[in-house]
Amino acid sequence: MVDPDEIHAGNTVVVPAMYGGIETDDTDEGREYGWNPSARQPVGDVGHKAACGFAGRRFAVRVAPGLLKENCTADSLAEAIARAGSRWRDLRDAVAGWVQTDVADALEKLNSAKRGRVEFDNDIYGEDDNERPRGVVFVAPLGIKNSEEDAPGSTEDDWAGSLPVFRQSLDEHTAEVERMASKFARRGGMPEPLIQDITLAAHLHDAGKADPRFQALLADGDPILPGSAFT
Numbered sequence: 001m002v003d004p005d006e007i008h009a010g011n012t013v014v015v016p017a018m019y020g021g022i023e024t025d026d027t028d029e030g031r032e033y034g035w036n037p038s039a040r041q042p043v044g045d046v047g048h049k050a051a052c053g054f055a056g057r058r059f060a061v062r063v064a065p066g067l068l069k070e071n072c073t074a075d076s077l078a079e080a081i082a083r084a085g086s087r088w089r090d091l092r093d094a095v096a097g098w099v100q101t102d103v104a105d106a107l108e109k110l111n112s113a114k115r116g117r118v119e120f121d122n123d124i125y126g127e128d129d130n131e132r133p134r135g136v137v138f139v140a141p142l143g144i145k146n147s148e149e150d151a152p153g154s155t156e157d158d159w160a161g162s163l164p165v166f167r168q169s170l171d172e173h174t175a176e177v178e179r180m181a182s183k184f185a186r187r188g189g190m191p192e193p194l195i196q197d198i199t200l201a202a203h204l205h206d207a208g209k210a211d212p213r214f215q216a217l218l219a220d221g222d223p224i225l226p227g228s229a230f231t
Contacts, residue, residue, distance in 0.1 A: 092138060
């Protein structure tokens with residue numbers, strides 16, 4: 001959090017949709033620019049729509065007080081989350097009945113998570129006065145299967161493109177990179193000897209990370225904490 005006078009070019013400012021600021025009617029200004037600081041009507045949440053473009057690579061579903069059905073309260077949502085337990089399916093089922101239809105549909109798509117990997121964070125929205133989570137975000141970090149939407153590949157300028165949002169062992173990462181490199185080389189029509197060289201290079205590309213000194217570096221210098229090799 002920063003004070004208003006500390007905001008500068010390049011910052012991302014996030015405000016509640018209820019603040020308005022976007023022209024939602026058919027005025028000329030609304031059609032041409034969208035942004036209208038004098039507009040006070042709440043604007044629709046487009047977070048899920050924006051995330052759909054990445055569903056094949058990473059799929060996230062937010063469940064928060066602002067996304068509830070009519071006549072459902074933030075207190076009811078917090079109670080459902082608090083009682084659900086620690087399994088993502090149980091938590092998903094506990095909150096699905098409280099949210100708007102599009103969010104409920106997105107929660108159902110988590111069943112198609114690649115490798116069945118789904119994680120959740122119920123700390124991101126903080127707690128209410130009764131120390132219950134106010135919301136939860138579900139993430140399928142590898143995306144969902146059979147998604148019509150897909151994300152563009154990361155580029156050299158995409159600093160976050162290679163950062164997973166889950167804990168992954170070095171062996172798992174190495175096997176995935178080796179498999180993908182071999183597939184790309186083979187589909188590119190490269191000769192077999194070159195395919196074998198590329199596959200070997202992919203297998204060895206992160207071998208140095210197994211060094212105990214590197215693992216300690218990942219754990220802020222603690223040589224015991226890592227426990228096993230992680231990327």
